[in-house]
Each structure stands twice: as C-alpha cells, then as structure tokens.
Amino acid sequence: MELVQIDPYRWEIKKSGAMQVPVRIYSSRALIEAVKKDETFRQLVNVAQLPGILTAAMAMPDMHWGYGFPIGGVAAFDCGDGVISPGGVGYDINCGVRLAATRLLQEEIRPRLDSLVNALYQNIPTGVGSTGKLKLSNADLKQVLKLGSPWVVSKGYGEAMDIEHTEDQGCMTDADPAAVSQKALDRGRKQLGTLGSGNHFLEIGVVEEIHDPVAADAFGLAKDRITLLLHTGSRGLGHQTCDDFLAALTRKLNTKGVSLPDRQLVYAPISSCEGRQYYQAMACAANFAWANRQVLIHNARQTFQQVLGISPRGLGMRQVYDVCHNIAKFEQHTIDGVSKRLCIHRKGATRAFPPGHPDLCTDFQKSGQPILIPGDMGTASYVLAGTHRAMDETFGSTCHGAGRMLSRKAAKKAAKSRSLEKELAQKGVITRWSGKSTLAEEMPEAYKDVTEVVRAVEGSGISRIVAKLKPIAVIKG
C-alpha cells in the first residue's frame, strides 16, 4: 500500500488486488503525517473494494480512523451494479450543522452572555438520554419522518426562510416511515429538539474575518456580528436505524456467501429490496435530524429574544444554511463526459455544490453552496463555498470539520490536572457541559488544526473560504 503524492494537496494509492478503483486523499503535508499512524488508509483500501464504486475511494483532509468507512470518506456508486452501505453513512444519519447569523454585535451581548448561555443550557436539552419538551404521538412522529423540517415549521417551529436555506429543503422525499423499526421509533419519540452528547454542541460565535465579501453578503454574514452554530443529528432514531440494517444485511450477505474486508462495510445492492428499504429508512432518519435542528434553532431564537429583551426584528436571526455530513444521496454527476445518476456516500464529509447548481436556492446561485465547518471549541469555525472543481473531482464534496486527532483516552490524559474551563475562559470562551468527561474529551488539542484543514480544501480547489467565526460561548452535551 504505497502512498504517492500527486501535488501539494493530493495523494493516491494505486489500484491493486481486490480494489475496484484507486484511493484519492485530499490533505496537506502538515495533516497527513498524523493519519499515517492509524487505520484510515487501510479503511479506504477496503472501501475501494466495494462493488460498483466509481472513480476513487476518497478522503477529505479532516479524515481519521472510523469503523468500516473512515471519517471524512466519500464514495460514489453506480445505480446499476453499485451498493448502498449503512456503514458508509454512519450511525448518526444526517449528523449535520446549522448556522444562523444575527444583527447583534459582540459588545451588545457580552454583558448578558453568561445569562444567555445559562438560559440556552436550561432550554436546550443536552447530554446522554436527554429528552425534549415536544411530546409526539405516533402519527406526529411519522409526519416528522416523512416531511422533516417543513412539518415542524408548519407547527410554528421556525420560519419559511429556514427551509429555503437547508440542504434538500430539510426533507428527503423518498422517506417511508414503514421502513423504520418500532425500536427506532421508540428511541426517537422523546428526542426531537435535543442536542445529545459527545461532539454535539451549540456555539455562539462572532464573525472574525471575511475572506470573500460577495459570498459572505449572499450568506448574510457581516464582520463582528454574532452567530449561532448547532451540531447534532438524528439521535437514537438514526442510530437504531443504522444498527437494524447492519444486522439485517449481515444476515442477508451471509446467505449469499459474500465475504467482506471489514464486516462494518456490509451493504445491499442499490436496486435490491433491502437497498431500497435502507434508503427509505435512512431518509426518515435524515428528516428527523433536520426537524431536530429546526426545533433547536427555534428554541435558541426564542431564548435570545427573551434573555436580551429584544424583538425578532432586533435580533435578526437569519438562517445561513444547514448541511448534513453523514448521508447517502442520489445525485446527478458527470463522469468522462457522461451525466449519470449516482449514489454518493458522505461519511464525515459535506456536500459542496458550485455556483449555478440547480439544487441551490436563488440566494446561493452566484456564490455556490454555503459549507459549514465547525472547529474545536477554542479555536474557530469556518464558512466555505462550493466550487466547480469539487463537482468535477469529489462528486461535489468537501471536509466536515476539524477531525479528531487524539483518542478520547489520550485527551483525558492530556487534560489531567488542568482546568479546561478556565483555559477556555482565558481565551474568551464561556463553556457549559453535561457529560462527566465531555470537556476533556472534546478539548481543543483533541482535534486537528481546523485552519489547516480548510486551507487544504481551498488549496486543492474543492472549496473557497468565505468567513472565519470565533467562538465566544459553547454548550456541549
């Protein structure tokens, strides 16, 4: 397995053995060394062996060791002889990020920031097993799964603009609640409007730098204005859905005598009954995740207004965009001059559609799609824009975050006898968290340098940096 450098931001592992396609890695000199120490490249070679994979098994600069697919992985499959893989989407189906911009300046909220963070922490359920205030009947839950964000907006949780500024308008139309198990429904019923635990967060930030004024204007981002960034997904409903299909497809492949390089890569042919069922169930979980982030942003908006004593107009909280970074989708792409409908898996990778793409709303036709890249809680987050190069090379995909560098065990060791809360406060970041070891496991050093990650995607041409956000308060699950 030889890693060959192609240019400053691209590496390749040539096709050999059972590989159907080569491996292509987007990274930089500074980032790639850390990845060589873990199993990421081996996992990419495994992905490259899946039936019907096209062009290359790809990884973005925030890549790291996952299970089955690596995190930061992108793979496209032919709809005829290709496969769909629950492990290629991940457990947290439509884990994603939502960003809203406000009219507020930092000095306007600094005196009330503590109260605001406390109120958000009270109003947004966080942590292991947290449940939301929304009590959904079976019929309501199925509407959420079928219709996603638009359904919760129709019930008063948000504004029409939120839907317009959401990937796929917050709804995958192939969702069929009949494909979702009772176990998954039971786990999801009480979790709409909850943040969850682990790396999920809510962050208040300030626009620190504008790199592309025209795109920033289209995104509604202005220097020194306050922003709100959310990172969460489909909670237990998505996890259970992934797990149910991993179990069922493992049994199915066993009856066919198929052996896999990694059992987590279990799959179904796209055109099979099982493949269709997984896609319909996955779409339900994706819709649940969009509805979840919709309820969360609505509750955050209301909390801002209450604590700061301002009107919706005074707050001016306008959704920039909502992206998903764990998903499989059918999209139109061109390979060797031929336009084809393909199944694109993005596991810890974000869609990055270019200016003029028909799936983008009018507001982003000139700028390209907004891409939201959260960093660690002490450094920065970035807003990027999609490019034609991404469409040509990576099936319209880019990175999704900073990407972990330290294991949770190593992070806890590095955090021993330190007060991370104080360290972050000295950097101007207020923190609230619920998990016993959350702050240690999520410490800034546990992640790669997000600035280096976004430089690598810009350097390779698959995204453009639009703005840099600096966190001033973070709530972790």
Add this chain to the structure above:
Amino acid sequence: MPYELIDHTADIGIAVTASSVGELFETAAHAMFEQIADTRALTGWRRTRLTVSGIDREDLMINWLRELLFLWNGRQYLLKQARIENMANTELTARIWYDPFDRQTHEILNDIKAVTYHGIRVEKTDAGWTATVIFDV
C-alpha cells in the same frame, strides 16, 4: 473481571479475556456497562431472560451486546449482571439483572451509542477465550 480498554481515534473499544466462552460474553457485557455507568451503585433488583442469535460467534457477540445496549438506549435500564445459561455457536440464553435508570442515584460516565462490527474478534486461545469489540461513542 479481566478486560482492557482499546484506544481508537474517535471511539472506545474493549479487549476481553476469559477462561470459557460463556464467561467471555458475560465479561464483555459487564465491560460495556462499566463504560456507561458506575455499576457499583446498581442493585440488580429487576431481572429477565434473553435469547440472542447470530450467524457466527462474532455476530452473536455483536447481537448480544446490541440487545443489552438497547436496554439502556431504548429502555433506560442499566445492567448489573449477566449470566449465560446456554451457549452454542450461534445462539445463547442469558439471565440478566438490571436497575431502571435513576438520575438521583446513578452516574453516567460515557454515552455508548452502538456496538460496531469494525475489528470484531472472538477467538479461542491456548489459555481460554479473547474478544475485541469497538463501540461508537
């Protein structure tokens, strides 16, 4: 009970050793719940019986831990103890003792979200049995 934690970039895993295959499955269950909660505070005042199957021993281990994890993620029960009553290559029956989660008395340590197939290993060795399991956290 003998197990070690495995370092994985984003997640956590366990490497378990035991003298018998039944003990291996019991220890893996115990190890998983020791990651989730402080199990010393549990009394195991409720009990039930579970039957789990799989296509082979590795799949059986995953399905066993999956069923137990659903007790936590789906029902909010914390496992105190598991005893394997019948064990075959592809099926087991176990008796389990658990407590319904009580926020006042039980401390949650980690959120284990799923049991993965990645790197799954269940093997007989000269000294007994070993297993490796990686969890999604």
